[in-house]
Amino acid sequence: MSASISVVVAGDERAVAEQTTAADLFGGERDVVVARINGELRDLAHALVDGDVVEPVRIDEPDGLMVLRHSCAHVLAQAVQQVNPDAKLGIGPPIRDGFYYDFRVDTPFTPEDLKNLEKVMQRIINEGQSFVRREVSDEEALVELAAEPFKCELIGLKGGSSEDAAEGASVEVGGAQLTIYDNVRRDGTRAWGDLCRGPHIPTTKLLGNAYKVMRSSAAYWRGDQANEQLQRVYGTAWPTKADLTAYLDRLAEAERRDHRKIGAELDLFSFPDEIGSGLPVFHPKGGVLKREMEDYVRQRHIEEGFLYVGTPHISKEGLFHTSGHLPYYADTMFPPMQMEGSDYYLKAMNCPMHNLIYRSRGRSYRDLPMRLFEFGSVYRFEKSGVVHGLTRVRGFAQDDSHSYVTKEQAGDEIKHLLNFCLGLFRDFGLEDFYLELSTRDDKNKEKFIGSEEQWTEATRILEEACLESGLDLVPDPGGAAFYGPKVSVQAKDAIGRTWQLSTIQYDFNQPAGFGLEYQAADGTRQQPVMIHSAKFGSIERFIGVLTEHYAGAFPVWLSPVQVLGVPVADEYVDYLRSVLDGLAARGVRVELDESDDRFPKKIRNASKSKVPYVLIAGEDDRAAGAVSFRMRDGSQRNGIPVQHAIDEIVEAIRTKAQV
């Protein structure tokens, strides 16, 4: 009679036979792909010992999805080496919504290669191969994987922290004990194997046809520009085909919302080659959007106690030495122009100039907090490969402010700025946020200016303000600016993507560099703290974000054209014009379709233009002194008295309503 052991299964204590595996406990449940044993993810084949606490992990929960995707990455790698036995393996971790695997191959993958890989993967999946864990010593692994230079390199690094090896490398060599996972066919033969920490799904069958090879690209080995580039293949994998389809639909929806596409369709902005990469121009309709935003943001700043200032686009280089920027960012600033014996730089930030405004006269503690704000045009020489629509440009306007405060005021000022940002976003229709706290990288202290105490103090003050907001706070170690830590506000858009918008930075360095002072109540001279903050970061970028958030269907107050008049026939043009004149007199942006298109065509054009209110007038309307509303969703309200219509539209603009 075999001895029994006691384990806790999904919260219930149970006696089971020795050598019982997680698979024995959950074997009947097909959606259980791995087990969490004493908090650690394990293969279902893992044998339990007395006292183990075991929980099932299902395919559709976060940990289950990670394992599914990681296993799919293995199948991809197996397919690649089946097609090309000379391909060398890099790393292949799960990522958000999918996975990738890096390979060294002589020629990069073509789209046809990717299609073919998908077919080869399907054959592997259909074979129902098992993932079988095998423990190996470092020496054994080095012998077995002698033909895999990257794996050998990872084994060599294992002694240190696997986090240092490469992002994602921990899935290969994460534990103290190296393991190889063999893919075993049903007849018991070994099809393939890979150094891997695991765990894995029990069989490739579970991948079904709910996966897809997405794209390939180059990626630096271990994420370092100095290393060779490998070819990375991205894929996605889901519990069911329906989940995969839903994911692909989400991607298609994101593509439909692409601000570069909508910007062209709605005639908002463009990127003329003649001007240069990353330098957008705003057309009249985009200009309306930009001006409405700027006017509102400027007004709100003034209401919140900011002082509107103005500074030039270029400056002599000495200023950026004083600020400390030039030594850090010279390679991302446009090269200088020589003039009258000086080097002039296009400014990449506004703070040095604001500091000069602060310093232009003696300041008293009574002046603080002093908040300087402007839409400062800055130019940054972004590398050619990163320029992207409006979201990454080389010239843009920052809604930039600098609050000069006493040390004691810093905490309150940060809270004030944070609330101000969040309120602004809500005005623009964004409702869902979280915060990110970027701190100094303790291993790279030379990249950051200032003492241990200063960093600790600044970080503490920022963190307190964040916690008080009640929003989720995500740490971002190493993400700080050289002069101080920062908090950034991340906002979620209509289809769940997050965008970094505001940044608030605590800076104890520039006040010292510029010798900024104020006279305190006791007559002593003190150094203020400056707090940088950009609310939307870049006006251009925020326009891109809003365009995608609304898919071009902006709230009425932001819409370039708010009301479009469409007469049922020529006969009603004059009547409709009189209605529109009434709206224009109330400040509404109106257009009238006087083209010789026929009515259905005008409706089609109106619909494509995404104007919030289409006003239609025909005989019925004119006779009743009314108009008909056609909204963007195609819904219709007929016979609305003219005065009532005007009031309703004006009210929707005033309240920043979405219709």
Added chain:
RNA sequence: GCCGGCGUGGCGCAAUUGGCAGCGCACCUGUCUUGUAAACAGGGGGUUGGGGGUUCGAGUCCCCCCGUCGGCUCCA
């Protein structure tokens, strides 16, 4: 910056092994115009991103540059 893809009227696309640069929308003109996503007819518009090369002949093949897309690295 690196790797790979792409670049044809304003926009979306086609053009066989290298063999007359085309279509739809938009635009212009004319006829038409009465209720919810495309009336009809005609017309204009191109040094095929730029430069160089191979060839009897290049949108197509080769080289360099520019732009763009997808990633990587970067993002004060």
